[in-house]
Amino acid sequence: MKYTPPQSVTVTEAIKKMEHYCAYQDRCHKEVMEKLKTMHLIPEAKEKIILHLLEHNFLHEERFAKSFARGKFRIKKWGKQRIVRELKFRQISEYNIKTALKEIDxxxxxxxxxxxxxxxxxxxxxxxxxxxxxxxxxxxxxxxxxxxxxxxxxxxxxx
Missing domain, CATH: 1.10.10 (Arc Repressor Mutant, subunit A)
Known part of the structure; x- marks a missing residue:
């Protein structure tokens, strides 16, 4: 089997892909970074893409945490401790975790x-x-x- 090097994408293509990825469903920084890793970009390009996503409101940690907490509670019937554990795993800040839990009546x-x-x-x-x-x-x-x-x-x- 012949080795095929990873396909490289331009920064513009990567931005479009990441915009779609974030628009489809709220994402956290960790998920976006893992997705960018698969694109084999240089660190500067990854940084530029993350900044673009933040500036254009595609990536918003607090919004992600709130929708995550609401969804996991309402759909999967998770308790607060599981929600907190999962948000911590996704490297969400304590402040955003507290804000997210306020979403649950x-x-x-x-x-x-x-x-x-x-x-x-x-x-x-x-x-x-x-x-x-x-x-x-x-x-x-x-x-x-x-x-x-x-x-x-x-x-x-x-x-």
Missing amino acids: EQEYISTFHELAEKKYDTISVSDPYKKRKKLIDYLLYRGWEQHLVFEKARELTH
């Missing part, structure tokens, strides 16, 4: 938690009450719900 958060816990509890088909309780707890903790909520709910459902 507290009443909606609690009612979603109870709904999710009860629905999951009903679908666990293990007869041993201890195993059933453990499965529920593991599921909710993995989803990033706060420990005090999880253990309180598990106690409520298993008694």
Whole structure:
């Protein structure tokens, strides 16, 4: 098999590609940098592209964090701890993480938690009450719900 060197793109082409990439869905700096890596550009070109995306509002960390938090909560039913963990993994600042969490309505958060816990509890088909309780707890903790909520709910459902 013959080696083919990576295809090089011009800065203008790369800007267009990255504009489309960011317009399709909000992105964080880390995702954009990883995408730029695949284009095999020199560091100066990457910097120029990032600046262009920031100046033209294609890349906006706070907007990304807010939409990420709203989406993961509403669609995937993640708790705040999982959302925080994922945002930290994407190197989002503490300030933007706090701002993003304010997007989640507290009443909606609690009612979603109870709904999710009860629905999951009903679908666990293990007869041993201890195993059933453990499965529920593991599921909710993995989803990033706060420990005090999880253990309180598990106690409520298993008694």
